[in-house]
Amino acid sequence: MSSRRDFIKKATIGTIGISTVLNCGKSAEEKHSGVASVKTQKKPIIISTWRHGLAANEEAWKQLKSKKPALDAIVSGVGISEADPNVQSVGYGGLPDREGKVTLDACIMDHNSDCGSVSFLQGIKHPIAVAKKVLENTPHVMLSGKGALQFALSEGFKEENLLTEKSKERWKKWLENSKYKPVINIENHDTISMLALDEAGNLSGGCTTSGAAWKMHGRVGDSPIIGAGLFLDNDVGAAAATGLGEAVIRTSGSAMVVELMRQGKTPFEACKEIVERIYNKHKNHKDMEYLQVGFIAINKQGEHAGYSIRPGFNYAVYDTIEGNRMESAASKMVKE
Numbered sequence: 001m002s003s004r005r006d007f008i009k010k011a012t013i014g015t016i017g018i019s020t021v022l023n024c025g026k027s028a029e030e031k032h033s034g035v036a037s038v039k040t041q042k043k044p045i046i047i048s049t050w051r052h053g054l055a056a057n058e059e060a061w062k063q064l065k066s067k068k069p070a071l072d073a074i075v076s077g078v079g080i081s082e083a084d085p086n087v088q089s090v091g092y093g094g095l096p097d098r099e100g101k102v103t104l105d106a107c108i109m110d111h112n113s114d115c116g117s118v119s120f121l122q123g124i125k126h127p128i129a130v131a132k133k134v135l136e137n138t139p140h141v142m143l144s145g146k147g148a149l150q151f152a153l154s155e156g157f158k159e160e161n162l163l164t165e166k167s168k169e170r171w172k173k174w175l176e177n178s179k180y181k182p183v184i185n186i187e188n189h190d191t192i193s194m195l196a197l198d199e200a201g202n203l204s205g206g207c208t209t210s211g212a213a214w215k216m217h218g219r220v221g222d223s224p225i226i227g228a229g230l231f232l233d234n235d236v237g238a239a240a241a242t243g244l245g246e247a248v249i250r251t252s253g254s255a256m257v258v259e260l261m262r263q264g265k266t267p268f269e270a271c272k273e274i275v276e277r278i279y280n281k282h283k284n285h286k287d288m289e290y291l292q293v294g295f296i297a298i299n300k301q302g303e304h305a306g307y308s309i310r311p312g313f314n315y316a317v318y319d320t321i322e323g324n325r326m327e328s329a330a331s332k333m334v335k336e
């Protein structure tokens, strides 16, 4: 009996080794073709959008490994980006709206489909932690604006100024021309979305952002909207978005990626199909000139992928096989 178990164990490890070797040197498109990696992932696994996802993954991984609940891991993980003034697209130090106000959006979702969200929240450094409190301590899913702030304060969060000198300078520079035409991959990007598959095989996710730079005061993007910026179904998989929120909301982006995985598509195929749909729907749209949208997705087997409209999108992956590293996402458009 035990020798049979040993054999199975060795055979599995062998598969991991071979698949890992086979993946080396392949393009993102080949790597995420959905063929190679189905049986190779061990749990847990965490994926997060953009390079700042590396530090976020590192923290979330520590928590998952020390058996902390997955939502705590997500809050601590993306909380690293929220607190970092050099990440000018999330939390403290985020680029402001056109009136110079930093307004934040975030949401969180667990394997029971419970979720919490805050939007248009000002003065609180960790909106993801407030979103978790909405999930836990209210009968609601979303709180917005002053009500969200009032709730955060009642939960013991501290109000502080989130506009750093660096972000204020960039805002002043922007005011010189005041044109709303977000710079691709810079001003309409870098939301941190994190998806985790824990050791028990349960999915969870979180998303937090200061939203599109120079947005109108009061504008809410996709990131706090369950189904748009983030969605998961614990029977199927999870997906999250980054990029121009308006385009993601118009197409219910993340929910659609999960639905395609339910129908049997790999994370790569699902992300690609929804990115192509968004691209096609916007071909003649006024937003097209600065349209960028990227998705990350993971399924119950731990297969993951990223795909975007324009090149330049990448995401951080942490698993037991290869540790924490960046993966580049394939894109619909090849060149700018």
Ligand code: SD4
Pocket: 089, 187, 188, 189, 190, 191, 192, 209, 210, 211, 212, 220, 221, 222, 223, 241, 242, 243, 244, 245, 246
């Ligand atoms: C939004 N999706 O508010 C977000 C933008 C983003 O870093 O990805 N920002 O539209």
